[in-house]
Each structure stands twice: as C-alpha cells, then as structure tokens.
Amino acid sequence: MSDNNQPMTISEKIMSKASGTNVRAGDFVFADIDRAMTHDITGPLAVKGFYEIMENKENPKVWDPNKIVIIFDHQVPADSLNAASNHIMLREFAKEQAILNYDVYEGICHQVMPEKGHIKPGDLVVGSDSHTCAYGAIGAFSTGVGSTDMAAVFASGKLWFKVPETIRFEIDGELPDNVYSKDVILHVIGDVGADCAMYKTAEFGGSAVRNMSVSERMTMSNMAIEMGGKAGIIESDKVTEDYIKERVPGYKLDSEWKSDDGANYSEIRKYDVSNLEPQVACPHNVDNVKPVTEVEGTELDQVFIGSCTNGRYEDLEIAAKIMDGKKVADNVRLLIIPASRTEYMKLLKAGYIEQFMEAGAIVESPCCGPCMGGSFGLLGDGEVGLATSNRNFKGREGSPESFVYLSSPATAAASALTGKITDPRKI
Ligand SMILES: CC(C)[C@H](C(=O)O)[C@@H](O)C(=O)O
Numbered sequence: 001m002s003d004n005n006q007p008m009t010i011s012e013k014i015m016s017k018a019s020g021t022n023v024r025a026g027d028f029v030f031a032d033i034d035r036a037m038t039h040d041i042t043g044p045l046a047v048k049g050f051y052e053i054m055e056n057k058e059n060p061k062v063w064d065p066n067k068i069v070i071i072f073d074h075q076v077p078a079d080s081l082n083a084a085s086n087h088i089m090l091r092e093f094a095k096e097q098a099i100l101n102y103d104v105y106e107g108i109c110h111q112v113m114p115e116k117g118h119i120k121p122g123d124l125v126v127g128s129d130s131h132t133c134a135y136g137a138i139g140a141f142s143t144g145v146g147s148t149d150m151a152a153v154f155a156s157g158k159l160w161f162k163v164p165e166t167i168r169f170e171i172d173g174e175l176p177d178n179v180y181s182k183d184v185i186l187h188v189i190g191d192v193g194a195d196c197a198m199y200k201t202a203e204f205g206g207s208a209v210r211n212m213s214v215s216e217r218m219t220m221s222n223m224a225i226e227m228g229g230k231a232g233i234i235e236s237d238k239v240t241e242d243y244i245k246e247r248v249p250g251y252k253l254d255s256e257w258k259s260d261d262g263a264n265y266s267e268i269r270k271y272d273v274s275n276l277e278p279q280v281a282c283p284h285n286v287d288n289v290k291p292v293t294e295v296e297g298t299e300l301d302q303v304f305i306g307s308c309t310n311g312r313y314e315d316l317e318i319a320a321k322i323m324d325g326k327k328v329a330d331n332v333r334l335l336i337i338p339a340s341r342t343e344y345m346k347l348l349k350a351g352y353i354e355q356f357m358e359a360g361a362i363v364e365s366p367c368c369g370p371c372m373g374g375s376f377g378l379l380g381d382g383e384v385g386l387a388t389s390n391r392n393f394k395g396r397e398g399s400p401e402s403f404v405y406l407s408s409p410a411t412a413a414a415s416a417l418t419g420k421i422t423d424p425r426k427i
C-alpha cells in the first residue's frame with residue numbers, strides 16, 4: 001500500500017517504484033527501466049536511432065549493457081541477405097557495447113527472457129515487440145515499445161509512461177479436461193473484443209489463474225495485447241517464486257506485488273470457466289472466437305504448434321499425449337516448433353520429439369517460424385491453417401488469401417490427427 005494508505009493496483013505500485021514517486025492511474029511518469037529487450041527485426045532500427053541521438057558520436061555508450069537483451073528469433077537462421085545483414089549489425093553492436101546478453105538462436109524472445117531469469121516481479125520491462133506483455137505472467141509491468149523509444153532507452157535507461165488504468169479479470173472455477181489457459185484467454189478476448197483494454201492493464205486473477213503454472217499464465221499475459229492491453233499482469237505468488245528460483249538460485253520474492261484490496265479498477269469482469277469448451281479464434285480476427293463445436297470439421301492444410309504463446313514443453317507435452325503415437329492425417333502438414341532451445345532439449349529427453357517425427361510432423365529448431373509469415377511454413381492462396389499462436393489477421397501466416405484459426409495445443413494436436421478442426425475431448 002502507498003505511503004498515504006490508499007489502495008493501489010500492481011501497475012500503480014510498479015510505476016511508483018520505477019519513478020520514485022507515488023503515482024496513480026492517469027499520472028505521467030518518467031520511469032527507470034529494469035530490462036530492455038530487442039530482437040532481430042526491430043533491433044536494427046533501435047540501434048540506428050541510438051547512434052543518431054547520442055551526442056557523443058565518437059564513443060557512444062548505452063546506459064547499462066547488463067540490462068539490455070538482444071535476441072535473434074524472427075528470422076533465424078538468416079532467411080535472406082537482409083536478415084543476415086541485420087544479424088551482423090546486432091552482433092557488432094552487442095560486442096561494441098559489451099552487451100553480453102545477446103542470444104543467437106536460443107529461442108523466441110518472450111520465452112528466453114523469463115527462462116533465463118531476466119524478469120522479476122515488480123520490474124518495469126520494455127521490449128520492441130508487441131507481445132512483451134507476456135512477462136506480466138511473473139508480476140512484472142512489461143510492455144511493447146517502438147524501435148525509436150527503444151533507442152531512447154538504450155541511451156538513457158528511462159522512458160515516459162502514462163500510468164494505465166486497470167481492468168481486473170476475475171477468473172474462477174476449475175478448468176474441465178482438455179480445456180487450457182489458451183481457451184480461457186481466447187474466450188475472454190472473444191467476449192470483450194480487440195479494443196476493450198486500450199492503454200489499460202489487463203490484470204488476471206481468481207482461482208483459475210492462481211492454479212495455473214507460469215507457462216499457462218504466460219499464454220494469458222502474452223495475449224493481453226490482443227484486447228488492446230498495455231500490459232497483462234498476474235500477481236506474483238509461490239508459483240512465481242519457484243519458477244524464478246529454478247533459474248536464479250537463491251531468489252526470494254521481496255514483496256507480493258499484488259493489487260491492494262479496494263484498489264481502483266476501471267472495471268471488474270468475472271468469469272467462471274468450470275464449463276468452458278475448447279475455443280477457436282476464426283479468420284481474420286483474434287476476437288472472432290467460437291466454441292470448437294461450432295467449427296468442427298473445417299478442413300485444414302496445415303497445423304502449427306509453437307510460438308511464444310504456446311510453444312513450451314507443457315504445450316507440446318499436451319499435444320504429444322493427445323497424439324499418443326498416432327499418425328498425422330494425410331491431407332495435413334504438422335509443424336512443431338519449440339519456443340526455445342531449453343524447451344526443445346526437455347522434449348528431446350522426454351522422447352516427445354521422436355514421437356512427433358514418427359507421427360509425420362516436421363520439427364523445426366526454436367524460432368518464430370510461420371507465426372507472422374516469416375521464414376518458412378507459409379500458407380498459400382486459399383489454404384487453411386490452425387495455429388497455437390496469437391494472431392490470425394489476413395495474411396498473417398502467408399498469403400492474404402489464406403485463413404488462420406487459433407486454438408490450444410490440445411485442439412491443434414487433435415486436429416492434426418484428423419486433418420480437420422477437431423474437439424480434443426473426442427479423441
Ligand atoms: C516483428 C515484431 C515487430 C512483431 C510484434 O511486435 O509483435 C511480431 O513479433 C509479431 O508477433 O507480430
């Protein structure tokens with residue numbers, strides 16, 4: 001609670017800490033950044049901007065090389081000469097500035113950041129990628145910024161913000177079998193629409209969220225931007241602490257980083273997910289969500305299980321268990337892309353990679369893959385794909401004449417077996 005004993009939201013607490021003042025939603029702050037992440041697509045422009053704004057042209061220095069993380073994930077291994085040049089530029093920048101945290105081919109930025117212990121509850125994090133909101137799953141205020149804002153952060157370690165209002169999503173109930181956090185977040189987005197949380201924090205709580213692992217929570221926070229959210233925050237607890245402890249030995253949660261009772265929310269929305277069905281977002285908008293039973297039977301050309309939303313060990317384990325040694329349907333291509341090297345290794349050791357290969361899947365090394373129509377796995381004219389990623393806009397996975405549906409890994413795996421959208425509860 002603040003000095004003047006007024007209840008605060010998590011966002012207000014983090015913004016107060018980061019700016020050294022006692023602030024409330026609507027206030028403007030100039031805040032200290034705890035971590036800044038950039039990647040191979042947006043990084044080059046940030047670097048260019050950094051050189052442009054630095055007064056010291058001879059020997060420009062970033063504010064703190066230890067707080068900057070550079071990740072190669074969207075176009076890896078380099079899929080074009082342009083990508084190769086971008087990679088060279090970022091490697092040279094990292095070396096020149098002594099930025100040690102630059103990961104070549106470790107995996108997708110939003111997986112690598114929490115996985116490598118870069119994120120702590122109470123942190124203020126920016127990334128030049130819209131799904132940076134994912135780290136809210138561990139109680140950080142994290143948000144996407146443009147490359148020019150990132151240039152300013154490289155130079156000064158600071159950025160201005162308007163402290164956002166918060167919408168609280170109170171999600172209770174026990175999830176039924178074959179229904180997962182992806183179904184919950186798709187259901188919520190379908191309910192509230194793509195612009196419900198514009199410049200607001202979406203705060204997810206309630207018994208269903210408390211019972212989720214960090215991986216499941218990341219799926220929720222990751223998609224806060226798909227309802228317009230500036231951030232997607234989940235209060236930190238023992239689950240969060242244990243997750244970080246595995247990565248940062250000796251870590252102890254300093255404070256709970258939760259909203260106070262009586263905090264000022266712009267809105268509280270309540271859900272009971274005890275009877276939720278598996279959900280599917282239909283072309284061409286993430287908020288065009290239907291229960292799987294309404295779209296079952298839709299013929300597919302490709303199923304993609306991966307991305308920063310659902311490419312973790314837990315996600316692929318769910319898929320492997322549903323596939324249970326069966327073969328991918330003849331009419332469909334199944335692409336499996338683990339979100340990081342670490343997750344890939346865990347899957348390898350558990351025998352799941354072998355199982356996917358035997359089932360006829362194409363298993364690729366960690367990267368964004370076809371998620372945003374990148375390097376490979378694109379859909380052609382008229383083709384229909386089902387993906388576990390977070391966006392299904394026109395042309396997102398390739399041709400503007402293709403169609404992308406979004407679902408959980410369970411629904412995606414069940415559908416890969418039949419070649420059409422399939423209710424995982426029926427497999
Ligand atoms: C390339 C990057 C700018 C983009 C984003 O910001 O989200 C991408 O990651 C995406 O998912 O569309």
Ligand code: SF4
Nearest residue numbers: 131307308368371372
């Ligand atoms: S996996 Fe997709 S959503 Fe995530 S960062 Fe990569 S392109 Fe963006």
